[in-house]
Amino acid sequence: DTAPMNLNEIIDEIRDAHAEGKDVARVHSGDPSIYGAIAEQMRMLDKLGIPYDVTPGVPSFAAAAAELKQELTLPEVSQTIIATRTAMHASEMPEGEELAKLGASGATMAIHLSVRNLKHVRDTLIPHYGTDCPVVVAYRVTWPDQKFIPGTLADIYQKVRDSKISRTALILVGRVFGSQNFRDSSLYDPEHVHVLRPKKKAMKK
Secondary structure, three states: OOOOOOHHHHHHHHHHHHHOOOOOOOOOOOOOOOOOOOHHHHHHHHHHOOOOOOOOOOOHHHHHHHHHOOOOOEOOOEOOEEEEEOOOOOOOOOOOOOHHHHHOOOOEEEEEOOHHHHHHHHHHHHHHHOOOOEEEEEEOOOOOOOEEEEEEOOOHHHHHHHHOOOOOEEEEEOOOOOOOOOOOOHHHOOOOOEOOEOOOOOOOO
């Protein structure tokens, strides 16, 4: 468990194991490339000349969508997914990546590491999505005690507060959630032609 360890302590463990000829598995939750804080670890390993591989994982928003049996991109509803977070003590947001600016797109949003900022998320997104926009807060996705709290931007804050969830939760926002009247994709339309499904020649009588 590396939770109580700082960066130098983690690298020291890896370096010592490498010196002893051991293989090390540094396990991250979700996908290590998204909020995994692996860049600084890889930088230090590069300086030490310690070789490593990065194995992709399943991002929490993809795992949540699978558990919910929900597609995050629906025709004429949303074709864009934004994975972001809000400013907290650990990390400020770069200029131009503020939630208000991203929310103006109306895209499906997967807001990480921000459940304690849920009131701010609600107040920031209502002008862009409306009070009735569906929201799902996904807690400890794929764990045995996972929980999903559905709601809208109007009521999700109180629902989550009542549940006493304050960490390890993902906020999903967008019109794709609960949408049933979307049109079918053109991909499997009988009239849609592409390189793997060319137009059929008319049969001669």
